[in-house]
Amino acid sequence: MLYTPDPMSEPFDLLTTIEYGGCSSKLPAGLLSEVLKEFPVITDPNLLVDVSTHDDAGVYKLNDETALIFTTDFFPPICSDPVEFGEISAANALSDVYAMGGTPLLALNLMMFSNAEIPMEVFGEILRGGSRKVEEAGALIIGGHTIDDHPPKYGLAVIGTVHPGRLITNAGAKPGDRLILTKSIGTGALVSGQKTGLAADPDYRRALDQMKRLNRYAAEVAVKYQVSGMTDITGFGLAGHALKMAEASRVSFRIVTGTIPLLPGAFSIFEKGSIPGATFRNLEFSGARAHFTRNVNHTLKMLAHDAQTSGGLLMSVNPDHASSVLAEINEADPESGAVDIGEVLSESPRTLYFE
Protein backbone atom coordinates (compact mmCIF):
# COMPACT_ATOMS: atom_id res chain seq x y z
CA MET A 1 0.00 0.00 0.00
CA LEU A 2 1.27 3.42 -0.89
CA TYR A 3 1.53 6.21 1.59
CA THR A 4 -1.39 8.54 0.95
CA PRO A 5 -0.56 12.09 1.85
CA ASP A 6 -3.10 14.09 3.83
CA PRO A 7 -3.60 17.34 1.87
CA MET A 8 -3.90 19.24 5.15
CA SER A 9 -0.68 17.84 6.54
CA GLU A 10 2.46 19.80 7.34
CA PRO A 11 5.81 18.99 5.65
CA PHE A 12 6.89 15.45 6.48
CA ASP A 13 8.96 15.27 9.69
CA LEU A 14 11.63 12.56 9.39
CA LEU A 15 12.13 12.44 13.15
CA THR A 16 8.65 10.94 13.52
CA THR A 17 9.99 7.75 11.87
CA ILE A 18 12.45 6.90 14.63
CA GLU A 19 11.76 5.71 18.11
CA TYR A 20 11.92 8.28 20.88
CA GLY A 21 15.02 7.81 22.97
CA GLY A 22 16.71 5.86 20.19
CA CYS A 23 20.03 7.23 21.45
CA SER A 24 22.47 6.13 18.76
CA SER A 25 22.43 3.65 15.95
CA LYS A 26 26.05 2.60 16.13
CA LEU A 27 27.02 -0.75 17.64
CA PRO A 28 29.24 -0.55 20.75
CA ALA A 29 32.88 -0.31 19.69
CA GLY A 30 33.97 -3.07 22.07
CA LEU A 31 31.46 -5.57 20.67
CA LEU A 32 32.59 -4.77 17.15
CA SER A 33 36.27 -5.36 17.92
CA GLU A 34 35.36 -8.71 19.52
CA VAL A 35 33.74 -9.97 16.31
CA LEU A 36 36.27 -8.47 13.92
CA LYS A 37 39.26 -10.03 15.65
CA GLU A 38 38.03 -13.49 14.62
CA PHE A 39 38.45 -12.65 10.93
CA PRO A 40 41.74 -13.41 9.19
CA VAL A 41 43.96 -10.40 8.58
CA ILE A 42 44.07 -9.60 4.87
CA THR A 43 47.57 -8.92 3.62
CA ASP A 44 48.35 -7.49 0.22
CA PRO A 45 51.40 -5.41 -0.68
CA ASN A 46 49.15 -2.78 -2.24
CA LEU A 47 46.84 -2.50 0.76
CA LEU A 48 48.21 0.64 2.45
CA VAL A 49 45.57 0.89 5.21
CA ASP A 50 43.55 -2.10 6.41
CA VAL A 51 41.16 -2.66 9.33
CA SER A 52 43.94 -3.35 11.83
CA THR A 53 44.52 0.32 12.75
CA HIS A 54 40.76 1.15 12.94
CA ASP A 55 41.32 3.95 10.43
CA ASP A 56 38.58 5.91 8.67
CA ALA A 57 38.80 4.11 5.33
CA GLY A 58 40.65 1.37 3.48
CA VAL A 59 43.41 2.48 1.10
CA TYR A 60 44.68 0.51 -1.90
CA LYS A 61 47.65 1.53 -4.05
CA LEU A 62 46.92 1.30 -7.79
CA ASN A 63 50.34 2.57 -8.92
CA ASP A 64 53.08 4.91 -7.73
CA GLU A 65 50.91 7.94 -8.47
CA THR A 66 47.47 6.92 -7.22
CA ALA A 67 45.91 5.10 -4.30
CA LEU A 68 42.16 4.56 -3.86
CA ILE A 69 40.42 5.46 -0.60
CA PHE A 70 37.23 3.42 -0.14
CA THR A 71 34.64 4.02 2.59
CA THR A 72 30.95 4.02 3.46
CA ASP A 73 28.62 5.37 6.14
CA PHE A 74 24.83 5.59 6.50
CA PHE A 75 22.36 6.11 9.34
CA PRO A 76 18.70 6.85 10.24
CA PRO A 77 17.35 10.43 10.33
CA ILE A 78 18.89 12.75 12.88
CA CYS A 79 16.83 15.78 11.89
CA SER A 80 13.33 16.59 10.60
CA ASP A 81 14.12 18.10 7.22
CA PRO A 82 14.87 15.54 4.45
CA VAL A 83 17.21 17.81 2.46
CA GLU A 84 19.23 18.55 5.58
CA PHE A 85 19.35 14.86 6.51
CA GLY A 86 20.76 14.14 3.03
CA GLU A 87 23.36 16.88 3.41
CA ILE A 88 24.48 15.76 6.87
CA SER A 89 24.71 12.10 5.93
CA ALA A 90 26.67 12.84 2.76
CA ALA A 91 29.05 15.27 4.54
CA ASN A 92 29.63 12.55 7.15
CA ALA A 93 30.39 9.84 4.56
CA LEU A 94 32.68 12.10 2.50
CA SER A 95 34.59 13.02 5.65
CA ASP A 96 36.37 9.66 5.80
CA VAL A 97 38.10 10.46 2.49
CA TYR A 98 39.18 13.88 3.80
CA ALA A 99 40.47 12.30 7.00
CA MET A 100 42.95 10.27 4.91
CA GLY A 101 44.21 13.38 3.09
CA GLY A 102 42.34 12.39 -0.08
CA THR A 103 39.95 13.90 -2.63
CA PRO A 104 36.49 12.36 -3.17
CA LEU A 105 36.05 11.08 -6.74
CA LEU A 106 32.91 8.90 -7.02
CA ALA A 107 29.94 8.12 -4.78
CA LEU A 108 26.99 5.72 -4.67
CA ASN A 109 23.76 6.50 -2.82
CA LEU A 110 22.74 3.92 -0.20
CA MET A 111 19.08 4.26 0.72
CA MET A 112 16.65 2.30 2.86
CA PHE A 113 13.18 3.72 2.39
CA SER A 114 9.58 2.52 2.49
CA ASN A 115 7.07 4.31 0.26
CA ALA A 116 4.29 2.71 2.31
CA GLU A 117 5.31 4.88 5.25
CA ILE A 118 6.78 8.05 3.76
CA PRO A 119 5.79 10.16 0.73
CA MET A 120 8.08 9.67 -2.27
CA GLU A 121 8.91 13.40 -2.45
CA VAL A 122 10.87 12.88 0.77
CA PHE A 123 13.03 10.30 -1.03
CA GLY A 124 13.86 12.88 -3.69
CA GLU A 125 14.64 15.53 -1.09
CA ILE A 126 17.07 13.30 0.80
CA LEU A 127 18.89 12.54 -2.46
CA ARG A 128 18.89 16.23 -3.37
CA GLY A 129 20.61 17.06 -0.06
CA GLY A 130 23.17 14.30 -0.67
CA SER A 131 23.88 15.49 -4.23
CA ARG A 132 24.41 19.04 -3.03
CA LYS A 133 27.26 17.95 -0.73
CA VAL A 134 28.80 15.53 -3.24
CA GLU A 135 28.81 18.37 -5.76
CA GLU A 136 30.46 20.72 -3.25
CA ALA A 137 33.10 18.03 -2.74
CA GLY A 138 33.72 17.98 -6.49
CA ALA A 139 32.80 14.27 -6.76
CA LEU A 140 30.23 12.47 -8.95
CA ILE A 141 27.27 10.32 -7.89
CA ILE A 142 27.26 7.48 -10.39
CA GLY A 143 24.44 5.31 -9.02
CA GLY A 144 23.10 3.72 -5.88
CA HIS A 145 20.87 1.10 -4.35
CA THR A 146 17.54 1.22 -2.50
CA ILE A 147 15.98 -1.32 -0.14
CA ASP A 148 12.41 -1.20 1.14
CA ASP A 149 12.88 -0.67 4.86
CA HIS A 150 11.54 1.50 7.65
CA PRO A 151 12.68 3.69 9.40
CA PRO A 152 14.71 5.14 6.52
CA LYS A 153 18.48 5.19 6.40
CA TYR A 154 20.68 7.11 3.99
CA GLY A 155 24.36 7.47 3.27
CA LEU A 156 27.05 7.02 0.66
CA ALA A 157 29.77 4.66 -0.43
CA VAL A 158 32.64 6.89 -1.53
CA ILE A 159 35.83 6.38 -3.51
CA GLY A 160 38.52 9.01 -3.26
CA THR A 161 42.08 9.27 -4.50
CA VAL A 162 45.35 10.24 -2.89
CA HIS A 163 49.01 10.16 -3.89
CA PRO A 164 50.42 7.14 -1.98
CA GLY A 165 53.25 9.31 -0.65
CA ARG A 166 50.85 11.94 0.68
CA LEU A 167 48.41 9.64 2.46
CA ILE A 168 47.61 10.78 6.03
CA THR A 169 46.62 7.93 8.36
CA ASN A 170 45.62 7.78 12.01
CA ALA A 171 48.90 5.92 12.74
CA GLY A 172 51.39 8.76 12.21
CA ALA A 173 51.05 10.90 15.36
CA LYS A 174 54.49 11.70 16.84
CA PRO A 175 55.45 12.69 20.40
CA GLY A 176 55.77 16.46 20.57
CA ASP A 177 53.01 17.09 17.99
CA ARG A 178 50.10 19.40 18.84
CA LEU A 179 46.53 18.11 18.59
CA ILE A 180 44.12 20.28 16.60
CA LEU A 181 40.35 19.72 16.52
CA THR A 182 38.45 21.44 13.70
CA LYS A 183 34.78 21.32 14.79
CA SER A 184 33.04 21.79 18.13
CA ILE A 185 31.88 18.82 20.20
CA GLY A 186 28.24 18.33 21.20
CA THR A 187 26.17 17.27 18.18
CA GLY A 188 24.94 14.20 20.11
CA ALA A 189 23.96 16.44 23.02
CA LEU A 190 22.04 18.89 20.83
CA VAL A 191 20.24 16.16 18.86
CA SER A 192 19.21 14.44 22.09
CA GLY A 193 18.42 17.79 23.75
CA GLN A 194 16.10 18.67 20.89
CA LYS A 195 14.12 15.49 21.58
CA THR A 196 13.97 16.10 25.33
CA GLY A 197 13.02 19.76 24.89
CA LEU A 198 16.25 21.03 26.47
CA ALA A 199 17.92 22.45 23.34
CA ALA A 200 17.27 26.08 22.45
CA ASP A 201 16.28 26.49 18.79
CA PRO A 202 19.28 28.61 17.73
CA ASP A 203 21.67 26.13 19.41
CA TYR A 204 20.07 23.16 17.66
CA ARG A 205 20.16 25.10 14.36
CA ARG A 206 23.88 25.71 14.86
CA ALA A 207 24.52 22.00 15.46
CA LEU A 208 22.70 21.13 12.21
CA ASP A 209 24.72 23.72 10.30
CA GLN A 210 27.97 22.35 11.71
CA MET A 211 27.04 18.76 10.76
CA LYS A 212 26.37 19.90 7.17
CA ARG A 213 29.82 21.47 6.79
CA LEU A 214 32.34 19.52 4.74
CA ASN A 215 35.72 18.76 6.29
CA ARG A 216 37.18 19.59 2.87
CA TYR A 217 38.62 23.01 3.72
CA ALA A 218 40.34 21.93 6.94
CA ALA A 219 41.68 18.82 5.20
CA GLU A 220 43.20 20.89 2.39
CA VAL A 221 45.29 22.75 4.98
CA ALA A 222 46.28 19.45 6.61
CA VAL A 223 47.43 18.12 3.22
CA LYS A 224 49.37 21.30 2.45
CA TYR A 225 51.34 20.93 5.70
CA GLN A 226 51.40 17.11 5.54
CA VAL A 227 50.30 16.75 9.18
CA SER A 228 51.64 13.57 10.79
CA GLY A 229 48.28 11.95 11.60
CA MET A 230 44.57 12.59 11.17
CA THR A 231 41.15 11.06 11.85
CA ASP A 232 37.58 12.34 11.92
CA ILE A 233 35.43 12.42 15.05
CA THR A 234 32.16 10.51 14.69
CA GLY A 235 30.19 7.90 16.63
CA PHE A 236 32.85 6.89 19.15
CA GLY A 237 33.22 10.49 20.30
CA LEU A 238 36.35 12.60 20.74
CA ALA A 239 37.78 10.17 23.31
CA GLY A 240 37.05 7.03 21.26
CA HIS A 241 38.57 8.32 18.04
CA ALA A 242 41.54 9.91 19.85
CA LEU A 243 42.08 6.53 21.52
CA LYS A 244 42.12 4.68 18.20
CA MET A 245 44.50 7.25 16.71
CA ALA A 246 46.90 7.15 19.68
CA GLU A 247 46.90 3.35 19.78
CA ALA A 248 47.49 3.08 16.02
CA SER A 249 50.38 5.56 16.38
CA ARG A 250 51.77 3.85 19.52
CA VAL A 251 51.74 7.11 21.49
CA SER A 252 49.63 8.68 24.26
CA PHE A 253 47.63 11.92 24.10
CA ARG A 254 47.28 14.63 26.73
CA ILE A 255 44.04 16.55 26.24
CA VAL A 256 43.14 19.70 28.17
CA THR A 257 39.36 19.41 28.60
CA GLY A 258 38.96 23.15 29.21
CA THR A 259 40.14 23.84 25.64
CA ILE A 260 37.74 21.39 23.91
CA PRO A 261 35.45 23.56 21.75
CA LEU A 262 31.77 22.97 22.64
CA LEU A 263 28.64 23.78 20.68
CA PRO A 264 26.53 26.35 22.56
CA GLY A 265 23.96 24.57 24.72
CA ALA A 266 25.76 21.21 24.79
CA PHE A 267 27.11 21.66 28.31
CA SER A 268 23.79 22.64 29.87
CA ILE A 269 21.92 19.78 28.14
CA PHE A 270 24.39 17.23 29.56
CA GLU A 271 24.42 19.04 32.91
CA LYS A 272 20.66 18.46 33.15
CA GLY A 273 21.16 14.74 32.54
CA SER A 274 20.00 14.50 28.93
CA ILE A 275 22.88 12.19 28.00
CA PRO A 276 22.36 9.71 25.15
CA GLY A 277 23.09 6.03 25.82
CA ALA A 278 25.86 6.11 23.20
CA THR A 279 27.84 8.40 25.51
CA PHE A 280 27.81 5.75 28.25
CA ARG A 281 28.82 3.05 25.77
CA ASN A 282 31.72 5.20 24.58
CA LEU A 283 32.77 5.84 28.19
CA GLU A 284 32.83 2.11 28.80
CA PHE A 285 34.89 1.59 25.62
CA SER A 286 37.58 4.03 26.84
CA GLY A 287 37.60 2.39 30.28
CA ALA A 288 40.95 2.42 32.08
CA ARG A 289 42.78 3.44 28.89
CA ALA A 290 41.63 7.01 29.52
CA HIS A 291 42.64 8.79 32.72
CA PHE A 292 40.78 11.83 34.00
CA THR A 293 42.19 13.96 36.79
CA ARG A 294 39.94 14.72 39.78
CA ASN A 295 39.43 18.30 38.69
CA VAL A 296 37.94 17.39 35.29
CA ASN A 297 34.26 18.36 35.44
CA HIS A 298 31.96 15.33 35.15
CA THR A 299 29.92 16.96 32.37
CA LEU A 300 33.06 17.67 30.32
CA LYS A 301 34.14 14.06 30.81
CA MET A 302 30.79 12.92 29.40
CA LEU A 303 30.99 15.40 26.51
CA ALA A 304 34.41 13.99 25.58
CA HIS A 305 32.49 10.75 24.95
CA ASP A 306 29.48 12.33 23.18
CA ALA A 307 28.88 10.54 19.86
CA GLN A 308 29.38 13.00 17.01
CA THR A 309 27.67 13.01 13.64
CA SER A 310 29.75 14.51 10.84
CA GLY A 311 32.27 15.73 13.42
CA GLY A 312 35.52 17.54 12.77
CA LEU A 313 39.03 16.36 12.04
CA LEU A 314 41.53 15.62 14.78
CA MET A 315 45.05 16.34 13.50
CA SER A 316 48.45 15.63 14.95
CA VAL A 317 50.62 18.53 13.83
CA ASN A 318 54.34 19.25 14.01
CA PRO A 319 54.60 21.94 16.75
CA ASP A 320 56.46 24.27 14.36
CA HIS A 321 53.47 24.24 11.98
CA ALA A 322 50.67 24.27 14.56
CA SER A 323 49.97 28.00 14.62
CA SER A 324 50.06 28.30 10.80
CA VAL A 325 47.76 25.27 10.42
CA LEU A 326 45.29 26.76 12.91
CA ALA A 327 45.34 30.19 11.29
CA GLU A 328 44.90 28.81 7.77
CA ILE A 329 42.02 26.49 8.71
CA ASN A 330 40.21 29.33 10.43
CA GLU A 331 40.81 31.52 7.38
CA ALA A 332 39.66 28.88 4.86
CA ASP A 333 36.61 28.00 6.98
CA PRO A 334 35.76 30.90 9.30
CA GLU A 335 32.89 28.92 10.84
CA SER A 336 35.24 26.16 11.93
CA GLY A 337 36.69 27.49 15.17
CA ALA A 338 39.58 25.01 15.05
CA VAL A 339 41.56 24.88 18.30
CA ASP A 340 44.62 23.29 19.88
CA ILE A 341 43.34 20.82 22.49
CA GLY A 342 46.52 19.11 23.63
CA GLU A 343 49.64 17.28 22.63
CA VAL A 344 51.13 13.93 21.72
CA LEU A 345 53.28 12.17 24.35
CA SER A 346 55.48 9.07 24.27
CA GLU A 347 53.55 5.83 24.71
CA SER A 348 52.63 5.67 28.40
CA PRO A 349 50.84 3.01 30.49
CA ARG A 350 47.51 4.64 29.59
CA THR A 351 46.52 6.04 26.20
CA LEU A 352 44.59 9.22 26.96
CA TYR A 353 45.31 11.67 29.76
CA PHE A 354 42.57 14.26 30.25
CA GLU A 355 42.99 17.21 32.58
Place this chain on the structure above:
Amino acid sequence: MKIVDTKGFTCPQPLIMLKEALLETETGEELTVYTDNDTSLQNLLTYLRDQGVEPRVTTSGKVHTLVTGRPAASTVEASDPVAYCSTGPVNDDFVVCIKGELMGEGDPELGRTLMETFLDALKLQEKLPTHVILYNGGVKLATKTTPTCQSLAELEELGIRVMLCGACIDHYGLQYGIGVGMISNMIVITETLASAGHVVYP
Protein backbone atom coordinates in the same frame (compact mmCIF):
# COMPACT_ATOMS: atom_id res chain seq x y z
CA MET B 1 11.87 9.80 51.64
CA LYS B 2 11.76 11.08 48.05
CA ILE B 3 10.81 8.68 45.25
CA VAL B 4 11.62 9.04 41.55
CA ASP B 5 9.66 6.60 39.43
CA THR B 6 11.29 6.25 36.00
CA LYS B 7 9.48 3.02 35.07
CA GLY B 8 8.47 3.09 31.41
CA PHE B 9 10.99 5.82 30.55
CA THR B 10 14.06 5.14 28.42
CA CYS B 11 17.39 6.91 28.21
CA PRO B 12 18.03 9.75 28.74
CA GLN B 13 14.81 10.53 30.69
CA PRO B 14 15.67 8.58 33.90
CA LEU B 15 18.93 10.49 34.37
CA ILE B 16 17.21 13.83 33.73
CA MET B 17 14.61 12.89 36.39
CA LEU B 18 17.29 11.79 38.86
CA LYS B 19 19.29 15.00 38.42
CA GLU B 20 16.17 17.14 38.91
CA ALA B 21 15.32 15.24 42.09
CA LEU B 22 18.90 15.51 43.42
CA LEU B 23 18.67 19.30 43.16
CA GLU B 24 15.89 19.18 45.74
CA THR B 25 17.53 16.61 47.99
CA GLU B 26 19.21 17.73 51.21
CA THR B 27 22.61 16.40 52.25
CA GLY B 28 22.00 13.26 54.33
CA GLU B 29 18.56 12.69 52.84
CA GLU B 30 17.97 9.54 50.78
CA LEU B 31 16.41 9.25 47.37
CA THR B 32 14.78 6.13 45.94
CA VAL B 33 14.76 5.58 42.16
CA TYR B 34 12.75 2.92 40.32
CA THR B 35 13.72 1.81 36.80
CA ASP B 36 12.65 -1.14 34.66
CA ASN B 37 15.38 -0.59 32.08
CA ASP B 38 18.75 -2.38 32.52
CA THR B 39 20.66 0.16 30.44
CA SER B 40 19.17 3.06 32.38
CA LEU B 41 20.19 1.37 35.64
CA GLN B 42 23.80 1.10 34.42
CA ASN B 43 23.80 4.74 33.26
CA LEU B 44 22.38 5.97 36.58
CA LEU B 45 25.03 3.96 38.45
CA THR B 46 27.83 5.34 36.24
CA TYR B 47 26.64 8.88 36.91
CA LEU B 48 26.30 8.44 40.70
CA ARG B 49 29.62 6.61 41.10
CA ASP B 50 31.34 9.38 39.15
CA GLN B 51 29.95 11.78 41.75
CA GLY B 52 31.47 9.64 44.51
CA VAL B 53 28.21 8.02 45.69
CA GLU B 54 27.70 4.26 45.91
CA PRO B 55 23.96 3.55 45.70
CA ARG B 56 22.28 0.40 47.06
CA VAL B 57 20.53 -1.60 44.35
CA THR B 58 17.86 -4.27 44.75
CA THR B 59 16.00 -5.99 41.95
CA SER B 60 12.59 -7.54 42.11
CA GLY B 61 11.23 -8.97 38.88
CA LYS B 62 11.97 -6.43 36.17
CA VAL B 63 12.13 -3.44 38.50
CA HIS B 64 15.38 -2.18 39.96
CA THR B 65 15.29 -0.05 43.09
CA LEU B 66 18.21 2.24 43.70
CA VAL B 67 18.69 4.10 46.97
CA THR B 68 21.17 6.94 46.93
CA GLY B 69 22.31 9.90 48.98
CA ARG B 70 23.10 13.31 47.56
CA PRO B 71 26.60 13.60 46.04
CA ALA B 72 28.85 15.80 48.20
CA ALA B 73 30.30 17.83 45.33
CA SER B 74 26.93 18.71 43.91
CA THR B 75 26.58 21.17 41.08
CA VAL B 76 24.19 23.13 43.25
CA GLU B 77 26.93 23.88 45.74
CA ALA B 78 29.51 24.52 43.05
CA SER B 79 27.38 27.23 41.50
CA ASP B 80 26.48 28.82 44.84
CA PRO B 81 27.15 32.54 44.30
CA VAL B 82 28.29 32.94 47.94
CA ALA B 83 31.30 30.77 47.12
CA TYR B 84 32.52 33.46 44.75
CA CYS B 85 31.99 36.33 47.18
CA SER B 86 34.86 35.61 49.57
CA THR B 87 38.41 36.92 49.34
CA GLY B 88 39.03 36.08 45.72
CA PRO B 89 40.67 33.09 44.13
CA VAL B 90 42.95 31.18 46.49
CA ASN B 91 44.75 28.28 44.88
CA ASP B 92 45.18 25.72 47.64
CA ASP B 93 45.94 22.91 45.17
CA PHE B 94 49.30 21.29 45.71
CA VAL B 95 51.70 19.20 43.70
CA VAL B 96 54.05 16.55 45.09
CA CYS B 97 57.43 16.61 43.40
CA ILE B 98 59.74 13.62 43.78
CA LYS B 99 63.35 14.38 42.83
CA GLY B 100 64.96 11.02 43.55
CA GLU B 101 64.45 7.46 44.69
CA LEU B 102 65.14 8.19 48.35
CA MET B 103 63.39 10.28 50.97
CA GLY B 104 65.80 12.45 52.93
CA GLU B 105 69.56 12.18 53.25
CA GLY B 106 71.51 9.54 55.16
CA ASP B 107 71.12 5.77 55.05
CA PRO B 108 69.92 4.86 51.50
CA GLU B 109 68.04 1.81 52.77
CA LEU B 110 66.11 3.94 55.24
CA GLY B 111 65.55 6.54 52.48
CA ARG B 112 63.92 3.89 50.29
CA THR B 113 61.64 2.65 53.08
CA LEU B 114 60.64 6.20 53.94
CA MET B 115 59.71 6.90 50.30
CA GLU B 116 57.56 3.75 50.14
CA THR B 117 55.78 4.75 53.33
CA PHE B 118 55.32 8.32 52.13
CA LEU B 119 53.65 7.29 48.85
CA ASP B 120 51.46 4.83 50.72
CA ALA B 121 50.41 7.47 53.25
CA LEU B 122 49.71 10.08 50.57
CA LYS B 123 46.49 8.42 49.44
CA LEU B 124 45.09 8.56 52.98
CA GLN B 125 45.39 12.35 53.19
CA GLU B 126 42.17 14.28 53.46
CA LYS B 127 43.48 16.82 50.97
CA LEU B 128 45.05 15.08 48.00
CA PRO B 129 47.57 16.58 45.60
CA THR B 130 46.52 17.31 42.00
CA HIS B 131 49.76 15.89 40.57
CA VAL B 132 52.68 13.73 41.61
CA ILE B 133 55.68 14.64 39.46
CA LEU B 134 58.67 12.29 39.31
CA TYR B 135 61.98 13.24 37.74
CA ASN B 136 65.64 12.18 37.66
CA GLY B 137 66.03 9.06 39.87
CA GLY B 138 62.41 9.53 40.98
CA VAL B 139 61.14 7.88 37.78
CA LYS B 140 62.53 4.54 39.01
CA LEU B 141 59.70 4.53 41.58
CA ALA B 142 57.24 4.01 38.68
CA THR B 143 58.86 0.82 37.39
CA LYS B 144 56.67 -2.26 37.26
CA THR B 145 56.44 -4.70 40.21
CA THR B 146 57.79 -2.20 42.77
CA PRO B 147 55.68 -1.39 45.85
CA THR B 148 55.94 2.30 44.94
CA CYS B 149 54.46 1.58 41.50
CA GLN B 150 51.47 0.04 43.27
CA SER B 151 51.05 3.09 45.53
CA LEU B 152 51.32 5.43 42.53
CA ALA B 153 48.70 3.36 40.66
CA GLU B 154 46.32 3.74 43.63
CA LEU B 155 46.87 7.51 43.59
CA GLU B 156 46.16 7.54 39.85
CA GLU B 157 42.89 5.68 40.49
CA LEU B 158 41.91 8.51 42.83
CA GLY B 159 42.20 10.93 39.91
CA ILE B 160 45.69 12.22 40.68
CA ARG B 161 47.87 12.83 37.64
CA VAL B 162 51.16 10.92 38.04
CA MET B 163 53.60 12.64 35.69
CA LEU B 164 56.99 11.26 34.68
CA CYS B 165 59.96 12.97 33.06
CA GLY B 166 60.37 11.30 29.65
CA ALA B 167 64.02 12.30 29.21
CA CYS B 168 64.80 10.76 32.63
CA ILE B 169 63.14 7.46 31.64
CA ASP B 170 65.28 7.39 28.47
CA HIS B 171 68.41 8.26 30.47
CA TYR B 172 67.95 5.31 32.85
CA GLY B 173 66.88 3.00 29.97
CA LEU B 174 63.47 2.32 31.55
CA GLN B 175 61.36 2.71 28.36
CA TYR B 176 59.86 -0.74 28.67
CA GLY B 177 59.72 -0.95 32.45
CA ILE B 178 57.29 1.84 33.36
CA GLY B 179 54.10 0.58 35.04
CA VAL B 180 52.27 3.79 35.92
CA GLY B 181 52.06 7.47 35.01
CA MET B 182 51.94 9.82 32.07
CA ILE B 183 55.28 10.07 30.30
CA SER B 184 55.65 13.79 29.94
CA ASN B 185 58.14 16.49 29.00
CA MET B 186 59.82 19.45 30.69
CA ILE B 187 57.36 21.96 29.21
CA VAL B 188 54.37 20.30 30.88
CA ILE B 189 56.29 19.66 34.11
CA THR B 190 57.42 23.31 34.32
CA GLU B 191 53.90 24.54 33.54
CA THR B 192 52.43 22.32 36.28
CA LEU B 193 54.99 23.33 38.91
CA ALA B 194 54.59 27.02 38.06
CA SER B 195 50.80 26.98 38.33
CA ALA B 196 50.62 24.90 41.54
CA GLY B 197 49.34 26.57 44.74
CA HIS B 198 52.34 25.03 46.49
CA VAL B 199 54.79 22.19 45.90
CA VAL B 200 55.65 19.47 48.41
CA TYR B 201 59.11 17.89 48.17
CA PRO B 202 59.30 14.79 50.39
